[in-house]
Structure formats: C-alpha cells, structure tokens
Amino acid sequence: MKKQAYNPYLPLDTYIPDGEPHVFGDRLYIYGSHDAENGTEFCVLDYECFSAPVDDLSDWRSEGIIYRADQDPGRNEKDKYMYAPDVVEGKDGRYYLYYAMSGGHFTGPIHVAVCDTPAGKYEYYGEVRNADGSTFDRCITFDPGLLNDDGRIYLYYGWAIGTGSQSMPKSMYGFLNFTCKHFVAGKLFEKSKEQMAREPQGIQGGNVVELADDMLTVISEPKRLAPGQFDAKGTQWEDHAFFEASSMRKIGDTYYYIYSSQVNHELCYATSKYPDRDFTYRGVIISNGDVGFEGRKLSERLAMTSNDHGSLVCVKGQWYIFYHRHTNKTCYSRQGCAEKVEILADGSIPQVEMTSAGLNDGALAAEGTYPAAICCNLYNAKIWKKGHIPVMGNNGRMPFVTCRDDERFVADLCDDAVMGYKYFAFDGKVTLTVTYRGQGSVSVCDETKTLGELTLAPSVEWCKASVEITEKGTHALYLKTKGDTMCDILDFSFSR
Structure with a gap:
C-alpha cells in the first residue's frame, strides 16, 4: 500500500x-x-x-x-x-x-x-x-x-x-x-x-x-x-x-x-x-x-x-x-x-469486530498523526443502554463523531466516555500527543492496563497535551475521560 x-x-x-x-x-x-x-x-x-x-x-x-x-x-x-x-x-x-x-x-x-x-x-x-x-x-x-x-x-x-x-x-x-x-x-x-x-x-x-x-x-x-x-x-x-x-x-x-x-x-x-x-x-x-x-x-x-x-x-x-x-x-x-x-472450510463466517485498521495490511503503526474520528469504539460506560439511534436522542453525555466547518472530531467526551482504536503496532517508548479543547483528565490504556495519564488544561481553542507511554506488540488503544468536565478531541499523534 x-x-x-x-x-x-x-x-x-x-x-x-x-x-x-x-x-x-x-x-x-x-x-x-x-x-x-x-x-x-x-x-x-x-x-x-x-x-x-x-x-x-x-x-x-x-x-x-x-x-x-x-x-x-x-x-x-x-x-x-x-x-x-x-x-x-x-x-x-x-x-x-x-x-x-x-x-x-x-x-x-x-x-x-x-x-x-x-x-x-x-x-x-x-x-x-x-x-x-x-x-x-x-x-x-x-x-x-x-x-x-x-x-x-x-x-x-x-x-x-x-x-x-x-x-x-x-x-x-x-x-x-x-x-x-x-x-x-x-x-x-x-x-x-x-x-x-x-x-x-x-x-x-x-x-x-x-x-x-x-x-x-x-x-x-x-x-x-x-x-x-x-x-x-x-x-x-x-x-x-x-x-x-x-x-x-x-x-x-x-x-x-x-x-x-x-x-x-x-x-x-x-x-x-x-x-x-x-x-x-x-x-x-x-x-x-x-x-x-x-x-x-x-x-x-x-x-x-x-x-x-x-x-x-x-x-x-x-x-x-x-x-x-x-x-x-x-x-x-x-x-x-x-x-x-475469513470463510472457513465449512462455509461459515465467524463474526468479526469493528476496527480502526479496516482495509490496512495489519495493525496501524504507532507513529505519525491520526484523526480522532477513526475510533472504532465510542461510548459512555454509564449510559450504554441508550446508545441506539434514535433512542439516544440528544443525550449530552454520549460522545459522538461530528463536524464544525472543515474539522471532523469527537465531541462530548465527559466522565466515563471511551474512545477505542484497534489496533496499533507498538515498539517501545513513545510520546502520545492529543489535540483537544475543553478540559478534563484522560487515562491512556490498552486492553488490560493504564499506560499513562493526560491532564487537559482548560482551553476554548484547540491545544495539545502529551504523555510518554511504553508499549510493545499489537494492542488496542483506549482514551478514557474522567471527571465532570467535557472536552472534544481532534487528533492524536505518536512521536519519539
């Protein structure tokens, strides 16, 4: 590719x-x-x-x-x-x-x-x-x-x-x-x-x-x-x-x-x-x-x-x-x-999960910049049951992919909101930087553990926050927001 x-x-x-x-x-x-x-x-x-x-x-x-x-x-x-x-x-x-x-x-x-x-x-x-x-x-x-x-x-x-x-x-x-x-x-x-x-x-x-x-x-x-x-x-x-x-x-x-x-x-x-x-x-x-x-x-x-x-x-x-x-x-x-x-020998097709990688040849590289909107998982753990459209209506605590002018981003990230990306190929220590506006606290996690914490200082304009994480192998990446404040995330990047 x-x-x-x-x-x-x-x-x-x-x-x-x-x-x-x-x-x-x-x-x-x-x-x-x-x-x-x-x-x-x-x-x-x-x-x-x-x-x-x-x-x-x-x-x-x-x-x-x-x-x-x-x-x-x-x-x-x-x-x-x-x-x-x-x-x-x-x-x-x-x-x-x-x-x-x-x-x-x-x-x-x-x-x-x-x-x-x-x-x-x-x-x-x-x-x-x-x-x-x-x-x-x-x-x-x-x-x-x-x-x-x-x-x-x-x-x-x-x-x-x-x-x-x-x-x-x-x-x-x-x-x-x-x-x-x-x-x-x-x-x-x-x-x-x-x-x-x-x-x-x-x-x-x-x-x-x-x-x-x-x-x-x-x-x-x-x-x-x-x-x-x-x-x-x-x-x-x-x-x-x-x-x-x-x-x-x-x-x-x-x-x-x-x-x-x-x-x-x-x-x-x-x-x-x-x-x-x-x-x-x-x-x-x-x-x-x-x-x-x-x-x-x-x-x-x-x-x-x-x-x-x-x-x-x-x-x-x-x-x-x-x-x-x-x-x-x-x-x-x-x-x-x-x-x-995969179509098995008996003709069956095992159910597959949604991923961010999609058509890619394997996991995405943990380097460069990615739009936040490529998340394959996006929900609020407190209100899972209300996540079916049109049932959810305009619930202000449900995060969603949206747009403003020429920007596409994830909005309404508040307490217990989760953005998930599957999968990234990690190779050791890397700096993760997110572009956000609003304020809050974000835990950076894989499937089983917390890799780092981000503090998002209050801002009405897009700004950046970074944290150093260490991970090896192919893993999901989750950004989990905490607290009563709310933020939007535009993109995130990996650098060394």
Missing part, C-alpha cells in the same frame, strides 16, 4: 453508506447511498462512486457523481431521493444500476439506469416491469440487490418491520403478527386488499425474481428467501429475521445471502446451493456496535448502533465485509467501513 488505510476508508467529510462492493476489471468499486454531513433525512445527495485499485485499497478516488435523482422522469416531491443502489454487469457487457426512490411507503417501482463503464455517467433506462409492461410491485419493492449467475440475472429485494428481539415480549408475537399482516401492512405500504391477497406468505420478507435479458422484465414469480420478524417465530430465523438490505454473493458453489436483520445493527448471512431457494441461516458477520462479538450484550454496545447495510467482496484472495457506522448523533450521516473476514 502507498499509505495506511483506516476506517472509515473514504475521506471524513464523505458519507457513503449502504456500500455494495464490486470488482470490475482491476478496480474495486463502491456503490452506495449518499448522506449529507449533519443530515436530517436519508440519502439526500446524488450517487457518487468511489474506487480503488485492487492492489492498493488505501488509494481511493472519487469517480464523481455517476447518476442524479433528477435524471429519473418519475421523480417528484414525495419520491425525490434515491435509496441504496446496486450495480450488475449485464450479458451485453453494460453496467446496470438499480435503485428505489424515497417516499416512506416503499411502494414505488425499482428503477434502472445504464452505463457502458462501471463508473461513467449513467442514463435512465426504465422500471422493473411485468411481462405485460405494467410496473412490478409484488411484495415490498425496496433495497434491490443483483446477481449475474453465469448469464442469469437475479433481483433480490424486500423489506419487513423490525422491532428488535429485546424490545418486544415473546407473548406479543401472535397479536402483533395478526395486526401487522391484516391491518397495518396494507396501509403502511399502500397496498390494496387484492395486492395483499396475492401474496400468500405476506408482503414482508426478503424475495427474489429472475429478470429477462433486457434487465427490466420479470420472468418468474417472487420467491421468499427469508421471513420478516412476525413470520420467524419458531423457525431458524427467529431473533435474526429479515429487515432489509438484500445482497447476494456466489462463493464457489454456494450462494451467500447477506441482509440486515430485525435488530437493525447487524449484517447476517444465510447459505444455499441455489440462488432462489432453500437458504439456511448461518449467523452474524458484523454488528456496528460489536453486539454478539465474543458474547457481547446489546446493553454493552461499543458504539452507537442503528441500521446497517453492506456486503462481501473478494480482493486478491482476501474477503472483506463492507458496512457503515453512524455519526453526528443521527442515522442520517453514515460512513462506510470495512473489515477482513
């Missing part, structure tokens, strides 16, 4: 969530939604694509805006933003971009744009349709994911209500299931009685259809791959039922269905020997709060949790999971992250 890579892997002023990674030629492309910094709604910006050479995943470049919402002839004040897209190469060698528009009811068509190159200027192509030319609107047409399986094109899509396994007593499943199916779902998704009756399995869940060579016409009946929460009780999917974010990968002779589950913060996977049936739930790949990793409970999340969306990609023999994190105390300013994963 020309330089070190870290999470988030794109510039800190860039918010590309819902990342679908694809290798086309000798570059890795990321197709995602586009949030605004300090946003107030999902996906308000046009599609901007980023790519990196497969032999250097630190060298990302913007391909510019590849498609604008105003290119869609059906765009209106209700359906004006574009949600999570995916791109697939068609049999004709062109690249097709699939997306759904905003609007709140997930009832509109799945739209398609096309381009001769992976990241050129896409042009509107049409809507996914039935054989008679009418709009395809079976189940809930949301979050399209595509697979070209040796010339056969499969479209994966769907949505379901998700309340989280901890937020609803099991005794209420039956009542809520009946209510959602027969009263809520039709109104929520603007479906007629006839449309509802057409789907014997209900409209909620993850689905697949096959497309004709024109990349628009549906040539099969929808098949249910994974149920939503209210149809999962007593099945293999219970507690990890389908919510959204369908994505399919073929690895060897096995199909991997990646999706976001009912608990919102995790990406799960299921496998089958077929692209359109018989999927078996296998587990969680990643949680954007590290929930479940090594048995961690939801109440012990290591970062603010909320929706997640992403997928797998193989680059030069190494598999990665792309996902997103949440910033600015909102779910409307999400940033893409990535981690290495």
